Each structure stands twice: as C-alpha cells, then as structure tokens.
Amino acid sequence: MWAKTESGAILGSSSLGKKGKSAERVGEEAAESLVEQLKTGCAVDHWLTDQLVPYLALADGESVITSTKLTSHVMTNIKLIEEIIGADVKIKGSIGSEGEISIRGCALNNCI
Structure with a gap:
C-alpha cells in the first residue's frame, strides 16, 4: 500500500502473508502500518x-x-x-x- 500526502510525500506499507493468515488480515496489517506512518507527519517511510x-x-x-x-x-x-x-x-x-x-x-x- 502507499499514500501520497498533501505535502507530496509518498509513504509505503506492506504486510507478509503466511499459511493460515487470511488475506483480510494481511490487508489490515498493511493499512494499520500505513495509518501509523501517516500520523507521524514525516516525509519518508x-x-x-x-x-x-x-x-x-x-x-x-x-x-x-x-x-x-x-x-x-x-x-x-x-x-x-x-x-x-x-x-x-x-x-x-x-x-x-x-x-x-x-x-x-x-x-x-x-x-x-
């Protein structure tokens, strides 16, 4: 996942899948990580x-x-x-x- 901020910064996020881990959970983890990064206001991931x-x-x-x-x-x-x-x-x-x-x-x- 990635997000482009209003200031022009592009932050990326990911999560690893594994046997028994649902695709939904992988997506949730990536989204949670991206949201946490966006909260920092920093320019670089x-x-x-x-x-x-x-x-x-x-x-x-x-x-x-x-x-x-x-x-x-x-x-x-x-x-x-x-x-x-x-x-x-x-x-x-x-x-x-x-x-x-x-x-x-x-x-x-x-x-x-």
Missing part, C-alpha cells in the same frame, strides 16, 4: 530512509529528512558514511521511533 542516506551524503550542502521510523539499517548507513567520507550527520530520535536526519554532504566531486 522507514524503508526508503536508509536508501536515501548515501545520496544525501554525496549531495552538496545540508539535507534534512524526517523518517517515520529510525531503523538499525539507517544507523548502519549513517555510521558508514561518517567513516568513509566524513559526512557530518545529526540525528534526532532513536531506533524504533520517528526521527530527523541532517547530513552535510561532500558535494560528490569533493568526496575522498
């Missing part, structure tokens, strides 16, 4: 956040995103970009909660 971090680190200047949930994948990517290219990263929030990530990128041509 937690599946996309960790994928954006490397690009933000390569951009010129400061990039700021809000995420519906900070995950261990996000924190790992942040640690890697700090170590590899020395990007300056500030995080508001903790794993499992919504958060804000601010990254001062290296302007691709100036990296390493």
Whole structure:
C-alpha cells in the first residue's frame, strides 16, 4: 500500500502473508502500518530512509529528512558514511521511533 500526502510525500506499507493468515488480515496489517506512518507527519517511510542516506551524503550542502521510523539499517548507513567520507550527520530520535536526519554532504566531486 502507499499514500501520497498533501505535502507530496509518498509513504509505503506492506504486510507478509503466511499459511493460515487470511488475506483480510494481511490487508489490515498493511493499512494499520500505513495509518501509523501517516500520523507521524514525516516525509519518508522507514524503508526508503536508509536508501536515501548515501545520496544525501554525496549531495552538496545540508539535507534534512524526517523518517517515520529510525531503523538499525539507517544507523548502519549513517555510521558508514561518517567513516568513509566524513559526512557530518545529526540525528534526532532513536531506533524504533520517528526521527530527523541532517547530513552535510561532500558535494560528490569533493568526496575522498
């Protein structure tokens, strides 16, 4: 499932089916997850956040995103970009909660 917000953000949600689990329940779980994400008012879902971090680190200047949930994948990517290219990263929030990530990128041509 996905939803496009009034601000233009597109948030995604899913749920896994398994033997004995009704299709209705799979749909309900996906819908509940999407509603919870929409309630945060954040611009990026937690599946996309960790994928954006490397690009933000390569951009010129400061990039700021809000995420519906900070995950261990996000924190790992942040640690890697700090170590590899020395990007300056500030995080508001903790794993499992919504958060804000601010990254001062290296302007691709100036990296390493």
